[in-house]
Amino acid sequence: MMRRGSTYWLWADCELHCRSHDELQDDGTLIDVQTRVSRKGRTQLFIGVYDKNGSPLFEEAQDCLPHDTMTTALAWGVCRAREVAAGNLVMNARTGRSHSAASDSQRSAG
Numbered sequence: 001m002m003r004r005g006s007t008y009w010l011w012a013d014c015e016l017h018c019r020s021h022d023e024l025q026d027d028g029t030l031i032d033v034q035t036r037v038s039r040k041g042r043t044q045l046f047i048g049v050y051d052k053n054g055s056p057l058f059e060e061a062q063d064c065l066p067h068d069t070m071t072t073a074l075a076w077g078v079c080r081a082r083e084v085a086a087g088n089l090v091m092n093a094r095t096g097r098s099h100s101a102a103s104d105s106q107r108s109a110g
Contacts, residue, residue: 002030002050007059011046019070021078028052031081035073042066045073049084058084 004012013036020034032048042064049058060080065073083089 002032002048002054003056004048005056005059007061008046008048008056011044011061019074021074023078023081025082025085029057029085030054031078031085033074033077033081035070035077037070038064043068043070043073045077047077047081047084049081 016036016038018034018036020032022033023031025031029052030050032046032050034046036044038044043066045062045065045068047058047060048056051057058081062073068076080089
């Protein structure tokens with residue numbers, strides 16, 4: 001059972017339609033990615049990575065992805081969650097932003 005962190009609870013809204021993707025990694029890590037369209041028509045995204053005991057390792061919410069549909073946001077979020085779970089993201093301590101250790105490519109599909 002996942003124990004959600006504060007990032008999830010600040011993002012959650014049970015009244016909005018949401019698409020989600022859950023995936024269990026070989027080491028027991030669980031990724032949970034959810035996307036929705038806000039009441040203002042903005043594509044939003046939640047990414048959660050949880051250890052095998054359900055404790056949050058990483059949670060991130062994107063409030064507005066202006067160039068993404070729910071489909072492209074979900075696909076990007078799944079890739080990002082897999083990178084986090086595999087340990088392939090490095091956090092920049094100064095800015096708090098993360099960058100892919102493998103590449104610094106754009107997430108936009110077009």
